[in-house]
Amino acid sequence: MTDRAFGFDTLCLHAGQIPDAATGARALPIYQTTSFVFDSADHAASLFNLQTFGNVYSRISNPTVAALEERVAALEGGRAALAASTGMAAQMLALLTLCRHGDHIVAARTLYGGTYSQLATTFDQFGIGVTFVDADDPAAFRAALLPTTKALYAETIGNPQLNVCDIASLSAVAHEAGIPLVVDNTMASPFLCRPFEHGADIVIHSVTKYLGGHGTTMGGVVVESGKFPWDNGKFPQMTEPSRGYHGVRFYETFGDFGFTMKARMETMRTLGPTLAPLSAFLLLQGIETLHLRMPRHSESALAVAQHLAAHPAVEWVNYPLLPGNRYEPIARRYLPRGAGGILTFGVRGGKIGGAPAGVRFIEGVQFLSHLANIGDAKTLVIHPASTTHRQLTEDEQRAAGVTPEMIRLSIGLESLDDILWDLDQALEKSQR
Amino acid sequence: MASVDDIAGLRRILLQSRVIAVVGLSPNWYRPSYFAAKYMQEHGYRAIPVNPNASEILGETCYASIDAIPVPVDIVDCFRQADEMPDLARAAVAKGAKVFWMQLGLRNDEAARIADAAGLDVVQNRCVKIEHARLMGGLHWAGVNTGVVSAKRELVTRDRK
Numbered sequence: 001m002t003d004r005a006f007g008f009d010t011l012c013l014h015a016g017q018i019p020d021a022a023t024g025a026r027a028l029p030i031y032q033t034t035s036f037v038f039d040s041a042d043h044a045a046s047l048f049n050l051q052t053f054g055n056v057y058s059r060i061s062n063p064t065v066a067a068l069e070e071r072v073a074a075l076e077g078g079r080a081a082l083a084a085s086t087g088m089a090a091q092m093l094a095l096l097t098l099c100r101h102g103d104h105i106v107a108a109r110t111l112y113g114g115t116y117s118q119l120a121t122t123f124d125q126f127g128i129g130v131t132f133v134d135a136d137d138p139a140a141f142r143a144a145l146l147p148t149t150k151a152l153y154a155e156t157i158g159n160p161q162l163n164v165c166d167i168a169s170l171s172a173v174a175h176e177a178g179i180p181l182v183v184d185n186t187m188a189s190p191f192l193c194r195p196f197e198h199g200a201d202i203v204i205h206s207v208t209k210y211l212g213g214h215g216t217t218m219g220g221v222v223v224e225s226g227k228f229p230w231d232n233g234k235f236p237q238m239t240e241p242s243r244g245y246h247g248v249r250f251y252e253t254f255g256d257f258g259f260t261m262k263a264r265m266e267t268m269r270t271l272g273p274t275l276a277p278l279s280a281f282l283l284l285q286g287i288e289t290l291h292l293r294m295p296r297h298s299e300s301a302l303a304v305a306q307h308l309a310a311h312p313a314v315e316w317v318n319y320p321l322l323p324g325n326r327y328e329p330i331a332r333r334y335l336p337r338g339a340g341g342i343l344t345f346g347v348r349g350g351k352i353g354g355a356p357a358g359v360r361f362i363e364g365v366q367f368l369s370h371l372a373n374i375g376d377a378k379t380l381v382i383h384p385a386s387t388t389h390r391q392l393t394e395d396e397q398r399a400a401g402v403t404p405e406m407i408r409l410s411i412g413l414e415s416l417d418d419i420l421w422d423l424d425q426a427l428e429k430s431q432r
Numbered sequence: 433m434a435s436v437d438d439i440a441g442l443r444r445i446l447l448q449s450r451v452i453a454v455v456g457l458s459p460n461w462y463r464p465s466y467f468a469a470k471y472m473q474e475h476g477y478r479a480i481p482v483n484p485n486a487s488e489i490l491g492e493t494c495y496a497s498i499d500a501i502p503v504p505v506d507i508v509d510c511f512r513q514a515d516e517m518p519d520l521a522r523a524a525v526a527k528g529a530k531v532f533w534m535q536l537g538l539r540n541d542e543a544a545r546i547a548d549a550a551g552l553d554v555v556q557n558r559c560v561k562i563e564h565a566r567l568m569g570g571l572h573w574a575g576v577n578t579g580v581v582s583a584k585r586e587l588v589t590r591d592r593k
């Protein structure tokens with residue numbers, strides 16, 4: 001007999017949460033507690049020795065947070081997951097479980113700016129080196145490998161350049177080197193792409209974005225596939241007795257979820273960027289409709305991209321599934337159900353009266369929200385050159401893929417006609 | 433030959449069994465076999481060590497072989513090398529055990545055939561502790577994808593103690 005393989009939509013609603021043993025509550029209880037009582041001194045000892053599974057302290061695990069962890073693991077087709085306070089924290093926990101002082105990472109140059117800063121600045125302080133390479137060139141990743149390299153890092157869809165990652169090719173490079181491929185799947189969500197199916201080993205999410213989906217709550221998740229051979233000699237921290245956890249050998253003891261256990265019991269326990277139970281509850285409310293929202297985000301974004309491409313006040317449009325886009329062939333392979341809600345475009349016209357056309361456009365929108373986030377249920381709009389990237393010179397902005405006329409849209413779930421109307425009237429104002 | 437590998441089958445085995453002979457149980461607290469046996473003890477099972485090099489582990493007398501155990505055994509749970517599995521399967525059959533369980537990382541088709549032919553349930557390449565925790569215990573709390581989708585109230589076997 002084999003177990004039923006439940007569909008993605010069912011998992012969005014059920015994975016990781018069966019009715020509470022004590023009360024039968026159907027909705028997920030919010031376990032707003034820091035700590036959990038022990039049955040006895042021996043039970044406490046077993047918990048601390050990891051001989052039994054249970055909750056001790058909410059920095060390490062919490063039943064409400066666990067429901068989110070298992071649900072994202074299930075949606076990604078992974079073995080286990082660890083939630084964190086933000087996507088940035090999740091990525092840090094994953095990479096610091098893989099790397100120590102003196103180790104090295106090869107990463108895509110197009111990584112989200114916050115990620116780039118974390119790796120280039122903070123990890124540099126830790127003595128972990130990072131080489132940034134052309135995201136579209138697996139050979140460049142291979143050429144940058146060092147004996148100390150412990151991970152490749154890329155994003156399914158880059159932000160804001162909207163480059164689509166050839167996950168299978170990067171996975172081949174990583175596995176040839178005996179190291180895991182880590183993929184940030186925030187922009188696609190597991191509805192549009194499941195990186196494990198293409199050979200990724202660890203997936204990171206900012207749950208804040210499409211998984212949560214409503215712009216209310218910060219959160220992050222690390223998911224492991226359960227398939228990486230941690231005993232290949234490159235990761236003694238997984239196979240040798242742990243200094244941080246009194247001699248436990250994580251891979252031998254926990255097998256295909258040993259990486260998650262190590263990330264939880266050592267990296268999370270000692271660094272502490274824990275997700276709050278209430279946040280986990282709110283994020284799970286969002287995930288229950290992920291399968292309904294993602295098609296709409298993607299369909300509306302494609303329609304907006306097509307509309308803008310034909311608009312006289314628009315110089316160019318960048319959306320992976322727009323016919324003629326340089327990433328269209330690879331997007332059709334990795335994102336067959338849609339390319340998500342994010343697109344960028346250039347507003348025609350330079351500075352008029354001191355304000356660039358992009359700024360005039362932003363000031364002209366009525367209900368599109370001007371803010372620095374993506375993946376909300378509401379449509380969001382930002383002019384990166386005057387906001388997120390304003391501290392850079394124009395040359396530095398161009399190097400980061402940000403041009404003065406660029407607008408980034410995160411298309412929401414409003415009536416498509418209304419989104420197009422607001423864009424059109426703001427574009428009209430931008431040209432005056 | 434049928435190994436038990438589905439949720440319903442594994443849950444049935446774990447609910448019907450009480451006494452586990454743990455072959456190759458280590459006296460060292462940080463070894464996986466010790467983790468598993470201690471966990472099973474805490475969840476209402478009796479874990480009897482089969483280890484000729486120790487006298488007592490986890491409060492239970494050690495026996496040198498399966499046939500030396502003086503009480504009936506439900507599960508023979510093996511933490512030994514794969515090539516020892518056929519002999520252990522024969523010993524499990526002779527003992528009258530109901531389940532021959534090969535731990536995570538262990539597969540042996542010959543042993544499975546021997547046990548299956550005698551009517552025993554066979555489990556291969558799974559950890560008894562992880563499966564119990566996955567289906568009836570706290571593995572969910574460790575963020576593991578248990579594969580359980582259900583609107584029935586959670587089973588808690590700790591109460592069996």
